[in-house]
Amino acid sequence: MTDPTDAPDTDSLGEKPLSDEPPEGLKAVKNAADLALTEVLEALREVAREKTGGRLTFSEIRFQFEAFIDEPNDDMMSAYENAWRACTETAQEAVWQKERKLPLERLVVSRFEHLFPPRGTAARQGEHLSRRIIGPFMFALQQLLGPDLHDEYEVKCRELVEDLRQTHGESFRWDMVTDHPEADNVTNDVLVHASQHFGDLERRRHWMVDLIDGNMAATNDAVEQPWRFEDREFHMLMNGLFGDLPQQLADPEVMNAWKQRYDEASLVGMVALLEKLAQ
Numbered sequence: 001m002t003d004p005t006d007a008p009d010t011d012s013l014g015e016k017p018l019s020d021e022p023p024e025g026l027k028a029v030k031n032a033a034d035l036a037l038t039e040v041l042e043a044l045r046e047v048a049r050e051k052t053g054g055r056l057t058f059s060e061i062r063f064q065f066e067a068f069i070d071e072p073n074d075d076m077m078s079a080y081e082n083a084w085r086a087c088t089e090t091a092q093e094a095v096w097q098k099e100r101k102l103p104l105e106r107l108v109v110s111r112f113e114h115l116f117p118p119r120g121t122a123a124r125q126g127e128h129l130s131r132r133i134i135g136p137f138m139f140a141l142q143q144l145l146g147p148d149l150h151d152e153y154e155v156k157c158r159e160l161v162e163d164l165r166q167t168h169g170e171s172f173r174w175d176m177v178t179d180h181p182e183a184d185n186v187t188n189d190v191l192v193h194a195s196q197h198f199g200d201l202e203r204r205r206h207w208m209v210d211l212i213d214g215n216m217a218a219t220n221d222a223v224e225q226p227w228r229f230e231d232r233e234f235h236m237l238m239n240g241l242f243g244d245l246p247q248q249l250a251d252p253e254v255m256n257a258w259k260q261r262y263d264e265a266s267l268v269g270m271v272a273l274l275e276k277l278a279q
Contacts (some may be wrong), residue, residue: 011095028086044056084220108138110135
């Protein structure tokens with residue numbers, strides 16, 4: 001029987017787990033708490049120095065604590081803000097780490113992840129897509145595919161990941177998945193099936209804009225708070241998703257391969273959507 005302690009030090013996708021180092025949010029909270037204690041003690045020392053014998057009554061100590069709480073100085077306010085920002089980023093990173101372990105999601109999102117701002121940077125309207133769209137976008141995709149088909153593709157992705165992990169062991173990397181031809185096949189299968197629901201592009205656009213914009217997670221980043229998923233962002237997302245497929249399908253050899261993989265009606269629907277997006 002295999003000893004569980006002999007298992008590779010990797011997560012379910014074969015990647016290294018998060019570091020044992022405390023998260024930045026926790027460290028920032030501790031720093032703020034340490035600073036608070038230091039500031040209060042220093043204030044108490046100053047008051048004690050001014051008293052004969054240096055003794056403080058309980059009322060005097062309580063007064064200093066209450067004054068510190070009611071009117072924190074600039075250093076403390078800065079520490080509080082840094083702690084809040086670090087905690088928010090830690091929480092967002094934890095959510096992202098959890099989400100990105102879903103292989104189908106990772107493959108699909110990889111088609112438009114270049115539209116996200118650099119990690120730790122706020123999305124700006126008209127320039128980026130926000131990472132906050134991932135959850136509602138994947139929900140929309142599941143609605144388009146239906147739960148059975150969505151689960152079928154998820155299983156295919158997991159099987160591909162597991163096969164590669166078994167083959168490469170500890171040297172496994174996620175780019176081995178994205179570079180694998182079957183990953184492209186599965187992602188294209190998803191897009192072809194989803195494209196069949198875009199016959200009325202305007203109606204589908206309104207549906208996706210309402211669904212995604214209305215279900216994004218809130219953010220405490222003041223720069224990103226005004227960001228909305230609107231018509232322009234819909235087209236950014238769709239063009240990112242389908243990328244260079246129009247150019248690929250212009251190649252007769254690629255088109256022949258697609259004709260062997262997909263039925264004629266599905267291809268017609270896919271090409272029709274690509275033409276609408278190009279207008």
